Amino acid sequence: MSTAAEAGDLLRPLAPRVLAALVRRFGHFETAEDAVQEALLAAATQWPERGVPDRPDAWLIRVASRRMTDLLRGESAGRRRQEKAVAQASPDELLAPAADTELLRGEDDTLTLLLLCCHPSLTPASQIALTLRAVGGLTTAEIARAFLVPEATMAQRVSRAKQRVKASGARFRMPPENERDERLRSVLHVLYLIFNEGYTASSGPDLHRADLTREAIRLTRTVLALLPRDGEVAGLLALMLLVDARRPARTRGDGALVPLAEQDRTRWHRESIDEGIALITGTLPRARLGPYQLQAAIAAVHAEAATAADTDWAQIVALYQLLDGMDPNPVVTLNHAVAVAMVDGPHAGLALLQPLDADDRLSGHHRLHAVRAHLLEMAGDQEGARTCYRTAARLTTSLPEQRYLQARADRLTP
Known part of the structure; x- marks a missing residue:
């Protein structure tokens, strides 16, 4: 039994x-x-x-x-x-x-299924839902619970996704050779999004959803087994392992968020760190460099530091400069600004944030205001930091993040 x-x-x-x-x-x-x-x-x-x-x-x-x-x-x-x-x-x-x-032949078909579920005719939300259901084996109810939406809503999303795939004329076979790299990038992006939603839930009472991070890691392992020489697949798995290793130290007993600098690193999962570092160390010398490998290398630098004070921020800045040149996007700029602030001071980091105010992809996101608040606090501008912390707390729909940001604002209240 x-x-x-x-x-x-x-x-x-x-x-x-x-x-x-x-x-x-x-x-x-x-x-x-x-x-x-x-x-x-x-x-x-x-x-x-x-x-x-x-x-x-x-x-x-x-x-x-x-x-x-x-x-x-x-x-x-x-x-x-x-x-x-x-x-x-x-x-x-x-x-x-x-x-x-x-x-x-079933193992080989997993990649074919992933490529079909991440068909370019689908939105990212539909790709995620169809991947978790068809390849992950989750029920519609399980997916709905993971994303905090009604089961009927998720059922409609899955149904529409399948109808759209059918209408596109897609067949159960590998795409043409000239489309495979782009389609594989879509698969990796979907797995990355699933992992991120699990690691820091975008809404709800819990900071993370371990079921989603586990599923993202499992599916990425499957893809790596099918494509063992692909540097970006290895980089993505290394990134997931290195970041997920911090999960035991990210919350206190009451569920409150603990920022990276304050985490008890002895609670980080050593086995995941060792595997992630081995993956990225073995991949970088032999594979064409890509964004996931660079992100994994950054995570490895954090993982190798015994304490927050030991972090090699200069190396992280250099890696973010490479990443920004290869895959420029506002989230990279945001993280780059934090690293620069740790090396050259908060005002240098704040200067990097200024262009993001005009970027619609991030200007209304709580993370921009949270990072600016942190850098303003480092610079001694308590009033400005307090205002930004409160704005960030108002914008986030994650209750642990909201409580953390509000607490930081309250701490700076005269």
Whole structure:
């Protein structure tokens, strides 16, 4: 007998492999995804009581295939004949060598599924939802809870995403060679967004959502296993590991936020740090340099400092300069400003922030005001810092961040 948690741990890696087998056999990605979800739910319900089957992948394919025929019934006569043949087949027939061969290919199909779920016709929010459901094996309810939206809202988002993929004419196959690099960048960006939402939740009572960070790390590991020589995939996994290693020290017992400079670094997860540093150290000399590798290198510098005072800020500034030249965006500028302030003083950092006031991507974001408040406090401008802390607290929808920022403002109140 297995626990529900053990069943869930087994089901997530199987989800894309089972989905791939159905799509290859039947086509109809959107219908196959629904059938797989129902098979996963059946397994999550039955396996904890009855035990995990000897061939869990085969069990899931059999259940999903039968559900698939139900969902497809009513189409053309040819389709109905095919459904009848599959529906009447014995379990052994359904698991004939051809199906086993498909399962053996399942790992390779995970990347194909990710590329399909991150199709350029979809918005980032839809890409995230479809990736977590089709490749991550999460239910719509689980995804909705993770993003604090009603289940009906998330169901509509997933449904629209599948309809849009179908309307785009996308097929279950690798994209043409000339499109693969760009499509892979989209996949990595989606995994990065999932991780970030888990590490610092954009809204709600909790600072982080470990289920999302774990899923992002698991999926990135899967991609790295398929593309072991890709420097950016390795860089992204290293970045996730190095940043997530800080999670045990990021909150106090009451859930209050602890900033990086005040964290007890003995609580950082050493195994994740060692793995992340080994990944980025092994990748930088051999792979073409990319933004995720540079971000991982920055995280490694923080991880290697025994205390905040030991941080090699000059090296971090140099890395941010490289990152800004390669992938200029307001978030990079924001973090670069903090590093510059630590090396050249707060006024130098504040000067870097000025252009961001005119950048619509960040001008109304709480992080810009929070960083400016921090640098103003460093410069001795308590009134200006207090005003910016309060503005940042008003703009954020994360309760731990809101409480932290308000506390900083209150501390500066005369």
